[in-house]
Amino acid sequence: GQQRLKISVIGTGYLGATHAACMAELGFDVLGIDVDQAKVDSLSSGRLPFFEPGLEEVLARNLAAGRLRFTTDYAEVAEFADVHFICVGTPQRADSNAADLSYLDAAVDALAPLLSRPTVVIGKSTVPVGTAARLAARLAGTAPAGADVELAWSPEFLREGYGVEDTLRPNRIVIGTAPGSRRAEAVMREVCAEQIAAGIPFLTTDLETAELVKVSANAFLATKISFINAMAEVCEVAGADVIKLAEALSHDDRIGGKFLGPGLGFGGGCLPKDIRAFMARADELGVEPALSFLREVDAINQRRRARTIDIARGLIGGSFSGRTVGVLGAAFKPNSDDIRDSPALDVAATISSLGARVTVYDPEALENARRAHPGLGYATSMLEAVRDAEVVLLLTEWAEFRDADPDELAKVVAQPRIVDGRNALDPEQWRERGWTYRALGRP
Ligand code: UDX
Numbered sequence: 001g002q003q004r005l006k007i008s009v010i011g012t013g014y015l016g017a018t019h020a021a022c023m024a025e026l027g028f029d030v031l032g033i034d035v036d037q038a039k040v041d042s043l044s045s046g047r048l049p050f051f052e053p054g055l056e057e058v059l060a061r062n063l064a065a066g067r068l069r070f071t072t073d074y075a076e077v078a079e080f081a082d083v084h085f086i087c088v089g090t091p092q093r094a095d096s097n098a099a100d101l102s103y104l105d106a107a108v109d110a111l112a113p114l115l116s117r118p119t120v121v122i123g124k125s126t127v128p129v130g131t132a133a134r135l136a137a138r139l140a141g142t143a144p145a146g147a148d149v150e151l152a153w154s155p156e157f158l159r160e161g162y163g164v165e166d167t168l169r170p171n172r173i174v175i176g177t178a179p180g181s182r183r184a185e186a187v188m189r190e191v192c193a194e195q196i197a198a199g200i201p202f203l204t205t206d207l208e209t210a211e212l213v214k215v216s217a218n219a220f221l222a223t224k225i226s227f228i229n230a231m232a233e234v235c236e237v238a239g240a241d242v243i244k245l246a247e248a249l250s251h252d253d254r255i256g257g258k259f260l261g262p263g264l265g266f267g268g269g270c271l272p273k274d275i276r277a278f279m280a281r282a283d284e285l286g287v288e289p290a291l292s293f294l295r296e297v298d299a300i301n302q303r304r305r306a307r308t309i310d311i312a313r314g315l316i317g318g319s320f321s322g323r324t325v326g327v328l329g330a331a332f333k334p335n336s337d338d339i340r341d342s343p344a345l346d347v348a349a350t351i352s353s354l355g356a357r358v359t360v361y362d363p364e365a366l367e368n369a370r371r372a373h374p375g376l377g378y379a380t381s382m383l384e385a386v387r388d389a390e391v392v393l394l395l396t397e398w399a400e401f402r403d404a405d406p407d408e409l410a411k412v413v414a415q416p417r418i419v420d421g422r423n424a425l426d427p428e429q430w431r432e433r434g435w436t437y438r439a440l441g442r443p
């Protein structure tokens with residue numbers, strides 16, 4: 001049969017490790033590369049350096065099948081692959097809201113001079129519009145003379161916690177190519193043949209549109225969450241119930257119910273930094289007014305954290321000083337150990353800084369939380385975290401917390417008071433069992 005494409009994946013964080021394992025799962029020979037030797041060692045031995053449901057099995061299966069390897073050597077990668085997927089991080093810069101593109105530049109600079117065979121480089125990282133065109137020029141400028149090298153951009157839409165599913169069965173595939181590109185689209189169609197055959201929409205665009213699809217999708221999602229959280233603010237003063245409101249809105253199929261969950265708001269490594277980087281880029285492009293609404297989206301999101309703290313403070317008589325507080329949740333969302341811009345940890349740390357003794361429990365993110373916030377108290381179970389608490393805050397909606405038994409918790413807390421920061425519990429059930437129950441956006 002036909003020789004299958006050989007694939008490299010550059011950068012093996014959440015995105016890259018998932019992408020590499022899933023490309024191998026589709027039957028391709030895959031070589032992942034990272035500059036971090038520890039990460040490469042861990043992945044090579046079948047251990048994920050982070051928590052992602054289902055991924056470790058895919059990793060192990062494909063390592064065992066010999067379709068998947070990891071290295072730190074760019075020369076090996078350049079020699080091996082027909083197509084390189086760039087999956088390095090583009091975090092928020094320390095000195096501004098813009099994206100830090102240094103990992104991306106470094107990856108292209110390391111790879112380009114070593115390319116000696118026809119190669120397609122496909123960026124997947126989330127980038128400010130205009131980056132791909134700049135990198136295409138950089139690649140062409142550094143690749144050996146006469147090398148047949150093309151750069152394209154195919155944004156990744158995976159959600160943490162659903163990384164395998166979202167990579168194997170994305171709801172769309174977008175590929176942006178440069179003017180005059182000859183092979184990138186065909187190569188991408190070959191990589192995605194199984195998904196295209198399964199009816200997954202495959203959209204081809206220019207580089208700039210592909211870059212923008214990603215950031216505008218995230219901007220839309222962030223806006224939808226902040227919209228319902230803004231309604232929650234109004235509900236709080238009007239005596240209305242945002243949960244009922246959201247449910248009623250969701251039956252209009254033009255609106256839909258997804259990402260309409262009111263609560264503590266969005267965090268994580270993507271939505272907050274992506275909307276800020278998008279605004280920064282709009283500034284640079286001179287279209288600042290087009291995205292100024294995202295400033296409000298961000299502000300609404302931040303206000304939910306302050307509001308949660310206010311509700312908790314109100315429940316214990318107006319001051320955190322010397323009080324005992326139990327916090328359920330540290331990850332930015334359930335089924336993840338990711339604490340980047342976690343609303344839960346932000347709230348926990350603020351309450352601690354206001355003088356409370358705070359004890360945090362999370363099923364997966366404890367180690368990461370401890371490293372980032374060594375000053376907080378940590379417990380290895382839910383009951384331990386809420387022991388002697390004068391108020392409990394539920395800040396990440398893990399199933400374990402949703403299913404918590406109010407009677408069991410009531411036995412160990414000092415006072416049965418709970419702030420449900422994620423609207424994850426049934427207020428009636430908790431109130432019937434003697435709890436003072438408060439939530440965001442509900443009477
Ligand atoms: C997001 C996008 O969903 C994904 O397509 C993109 O590729 C990366 O960014 P992720 O950061 O993994 O994915 O998390 P997501 O599930 O989108 O949740 C983001 C945040 O929004 C979480 O903090 C979550 O708690 C919050 N959220 C989500 C709400 O507050 N309400 C909702 O209704 C939905």
